[in-house]
Amino acid sequence: MRPDANRVGAMSVFQTLSRQASYLREFVRTPREIGSVLPSSRYLCREMLAAVDWESATSLVELGAAEGVLTTWILKRMRPDATLTVYEIRPEFVRVLREIQDPRLIICDHSAEFLSGSHDAILSSLPLVTLPRRVSLRVLGASRKALQEKHGLFVQYQYSRLAERLLSRFFTWRKTIVLRNIPPARVYTCRLRNSPHDAPPAASRRKEASRT
Numbered sequence: 270m271r272p273d274a275n276r277v278g279a280m281s282v283f284q285t286l287s288r289q290a291s292y293l294r295e296f297v298r299t300p301r302e303i304g305s306v307l308p309s310s311r312y313l314c315r316e317m318l319a320a321v322d323w324e325s326a327t328s329l330v331e332l333g334a335a336e337g338v339l340t341t342w343i344l345k346r347m348r349p350d351a352t353l354t355v356y357e358i359r360p361e362f363v364r365v366l367r368e369i370q371d372p373r374l375i376i377c378d379h380s381a382e383f384l385s386g387s388h389d390a391i392l393s394s395l396p397l398v399t400l401p402r403r404v405s406l407r408v409l410g411a412s413r414k415a416l417q418e419k420h421g422l423f424v425q426y427q428y429s430r431l432a433e434r435l436l437s438r439f440f441t442w443r444k445t446i447v448l449r450n451i452p453p454a455r456v457y458t459c460r461l462r463n464s465p466h467d468a469p470p471a472a473s474r475r476k477e478a479s480r481t
């Protein structure tokens with residue numbers, strides 16, 4: 270049963286505004302950990318999902334789920350037998366995530382640095398540039414390891430180009446820009462070097478750049 274898969278669509282304007290207000294409150298408390306003033310727009314969520322092979326993926330991970338906007342999009346697209354493991358460190362957000370009633374969802378209330386297992390895709394909203402550098406390095410290292418066996422995909426959004434050098438230490442990547450988000454976001458679709466998938470599949474793109 271997936272009672273909450275349509276949660277975003279079913280939310281009232283009041284609920285949406287109240288969620289956005291609580292997100293903003295968390296941002297004011299810890300801006301460097303949260304990294305954005307508003308949750309992802311539907312356009313950004315769609316772009317984050319665009320390169321994942323939903324037919325075959327059985328093990329997915331989300332890093333930095335906050336109140337679960339992207340989480341509900343992932344749950345909607347996932348196979349019924351797939352699992353989604355989310356990592357989120359803010360207790361206020363973890364409490365909201367625990368309201369999602371979906372047996373495929375596994376919530377880890379500790380840092381994404383401790384990500385383990387073997388996965389098909391990792392979708393990350395972590396603010397790589399404002400987190401302590403050692404944390405970002407550990408997260409990317411753990412992600413690369415967790416994707417090795419399945420030649421998986423790492424998808425990351427950022428609001429500036431500043432994380433590009435860091436991403437290049439771990440992956441090859443392709444970038445798209447989503448203008449319909451506050452602020453406009455860059456989505457990096459990343460693969461392991463020497464992966465059999467030589468380049469990430471292209472999705473509908475407004476602007477694209479690639480780098481290996």
Ligand SMILES: C[S@@+](CC[C@H](N)C(=O)[O-])C[C@H]1O[C@@H](n2cnc3c(N)ncnc32)[C@H](O)[C@@H]1O
Pocket residue numbers: 302303304305307308309332333334335336337338339340356357358359362379380381382394395396400404
């Ligand atoms: C940009 S917000 C997430 C936005 C959300 N995914 C969305 O789509 O609206 C980044 C999130 O990463 C979380 N975070 C920061 N450092 C983390 C870490 N080391 N491990 C897990 N989550 C972390 C923050 O608490 C915050 O909720």
